Structures are given as C-alpha cells and as structure tokens.
Amino acid sequence: MAASGTARATDYASAAEVLDTIDRLEADVDGRLAAIARAVLPAQAFVASVAADHARHRVARAALRRRLKLDAAPAAGPPRPAGTSLAALREAQQQLVHAHAEGLPALGDARAVDLLARHMIDASRHLTVIDLWIEAEDQRG
Amino acid sequence: MAEARRHFVLRIAGAAGVAPAVLGVLGGTGPVLARGDETDLGILSAAVTLEHHAIFLYGVGLKRGLFPSGLRAYAVEFRGDHQGHRDTQVAIIEERGGRAPEARSDYDVGRLTPGDAFVREALRVEIAAQEAYAALISHIDTRDYLLSAAFILVDEVRHMTVWRRVLGLKIY
Numbered sequence: 137m138a139a140s141g142t143a144r145a146t147d148y149a150s151a152a153e154v155l156d157t158i159d160r161l162e163a164d165v166d167g168r169l170a171a172i173a174r175a176v177l178p179a180q181a182f183v184a185s186v187a188a189d190h191a192r193h194r195v196a197r198a199a200l201r202r203r204l205k206l207d208a209a210p211a212a213g214p215p216r217p218a219g220t221s222l223a224a225l226r227e228a229q230q231q232l233v234h235a236h237a238e239g240l241p242a243l244g245d246a247r248a249v250d251l252l253a254r255h256m257i258d259a260s261r262h263l264t265v266i267d268l269w270i271e272a273e274d275q276r277g
Numbered sequence: 278m279a280e281a282r283r284h285f286v287l288r289i290a291g292a293a294g295v296a297p298a299v300l301g302v303l304g305g306t307g308p309v310l311a312r313g314d315e316t317d318l319g320i321l322s323a324a325v326t327l328e329h330h331a332i333f334l335y336g337v338g339l340k341r342g343l344f345p346s347g348l349r350a351y352a353v354e355f356r357g358d359h360q361g362h363r364d365t366q367v368a369i370i371e372e373r374g375g376r377a378p379e380a381r382s383d384y385d386v387g388r389l390t391p392g393d394a395f396v397r398e399a400l401r402v403e404i405a406a407q408e409a410y411a412a413l414i415s416h417i418d419t420r421d422y423l424l425s426a427a428f429i430l431v432d433e434v435r436h437m438t439v440w441r442r443v444l445g446l447k448i449y
Contacts, residue, residue: 240414249414260431
C-alpha cells in the first residue's frame with residue numbers, strides 16, 4: 137500500500153461522518169464474514185476473532201460518540217444477503233481500513249485519533265490476514 | 278504497551294537516533310507535546326530515523342541473502358514501502374523548511390543470522406515502527422501529515438502481520 141492511499145483520499149467533513157461511515161462499512165464486512173463462515177468451516181476461528189474485535193470497537197465508538205456529544209450510531213438494518221467471494225470481502229475490508237485512515241484528520245480530537253488509529257491497526261491486520269488467505273487459495277489453484 | 282515491548286521500542290528508537298523529547302512520548306515518561314509545527318517536525322524526524330534503520334536492515338538482509346529464499350519478494354516489497362515512507366516524510370519536512378535526518382553509514386543491528394532468525398530481527402524492527410507510529414500519531418497537528426502517517430501505519434501493520442505469520446505466531 138505504501139502510503140499511496142493518500143492520492144485519492146476521501147475528505148471527511150466531521151467526526152460524525154467518519155463514525156457513521158465506519159459503522160456502515162464494518163457491518164458490510166461482518167455480513168460478508170458471516171456468509172463465508174457458514175460456507176467455509178475453517179474460516180470460523182478468524183471470523184469469530186474479527187467479530188470480537190468489532191464488538192469491542194463498536195462499544196468504544198459508542199463511548200466516543202457520547203463524549204463528543206454526537207448522535208448514537210444509526211440503527212443497523214436487517215442483515216443484507218452477502219456473497220462468499222474473498223475478493224469482495226477484501227475490497228470491503230480495504231474500504232474499512234481506508235475510512236479509518238482518511239477519517240483521522242476530521243476528528244479534531246487527540247484521544248479520538250488515538251482510539252481510531254488503534255482500531256485501524258486491527259483492521260489492517262484483518263486485511264493482511266485476508267490477503268494471506270487469498271494468496272494461499274491462489275497457490276492451491 | 279507492555280514494559281518489555283516499551284523497553285524494546287525505546288532501545289531501537291534510541292539506537293536509531295530518535296530525539297529525546299520523542300523518546301519521552303514513546304516511553305510514556307515525557308511531557309505532553311504541544312501540538313504544532315515544531316512537534317510535527319520532531320515526529321517526522323523520528324519517523325525518518327526509524328525508516329532509515331529499517332531500510333538498512335532490509336538492505337543488509339537482501340544483499341547477504343539472509344531472508345529465506347521464498348520470502349525474498351516480501352522483503353523487497355517491504356523495503357520499497359519503507360523507502361516510500363522515508364521519501365514521503367522527507368518531502369513533508371522539506372516543504373516546511375526543515376532538514377531531514379540523513380541515514381547513517383552503519384547501524385548496530387547485532388549479529389545477523391540467516392533464516393528465521395533474520396525474519397525475527399525484521400519483525401522486531403517492524404514492531405518498533407508500528408509502536409512508534411501508534412504512539413505518536415495522536416500528537417500530529419496537520420491534516421496532510423496525519424493522513425500520510427495513517428497510511429504508513431497501515432503498511433507497518435501489514436509487514437508485522439506477514440512476518441508473524443511466517444514465524445508461526447498468532448495473527449488473529
């Protein structure tokens with residue numbers, strides 16, 4: 137990636153917009169992972185680990201919204217059917233990583249930057265695991 | 278940051294020549310840095326110093342064939358990332374009228390052993406870089422550098438995760 141993501145970065149206007157976007161993208165990743173876990177049993181440990189990280193992140197973001205006096209996260213709608221494509225999962229996960237990175241400058245609060253940067257570290261780790269998974273699948277042919 | 282890891286990050290950063298004020302932030306012992314251009318330049322200099330160190334280590338590893346042969350492509354990719362991080366941050370320093378720290382001709386990287394032992398050494402440098410960027414990022418004042426630092430941190434996590442996987446360590 138090599139910092140190249142800055143070339144066409146989304147310019148977020150507010151912390152609320154950043155947090156709403158992260159909530160939406162995270163729910164998309166969760167839906168895709170759940171579909172994959174149902175289809176690919178060996179994926180369940182990874183999916184459970186990501187789900188635990190996301191649950192922890194949601195709690196922390198909710199607390200951040202309260203501290204910044206922002207509205208609570210929009211209620212999640214019913215889960216949408218998601219496919220089991222690893223490439224689509226990777227794309228969704230990359231969008232989540234980019235939303236964290238591109239959102240940091242809009243937060244205007246050092247503690248919020250620290251928190252979402254640490255969540256971004258988890259998200260980037262998840263993205264790399266997905267990359268390694270895809271590489272392994274490709275090698276298996 | 279656990280005490281042992283904090284000590285390790287400080288040792289790597291200190292050996293690489295990071296400024297005392299920034300070392301204080303990394304060690305959790307220094308005063309809170311006032312946000313502004315001066316702090317940004319201190320962080321940029323520290324980051325460039327760490328990138329020089331990482332580039333040196335990867336360069337030695339590639340030149341002497343210390344990476345396991347199947348992992349050479351990762352090493353080349355990661356060295357390229359570190360060179361990109363260096364160039365990005367040097368450009369930001371120069372745009373602001375500062376002078377970036379130059380690479381040393383040599384670094385104390387200890388006794389280097391080929392194979393998994395060298396991958397462990399690369400992992401240690403990546404952990405130090407990731408910990409340093411994670412500790413410093415909330416002290417950055419300007420939007421352009423904060424955005425660049427965020428994407429650099431994403432790269433460092435990728436490097437760290439790949440090397441952990443190679444060494445059979447937990448990645449999730």
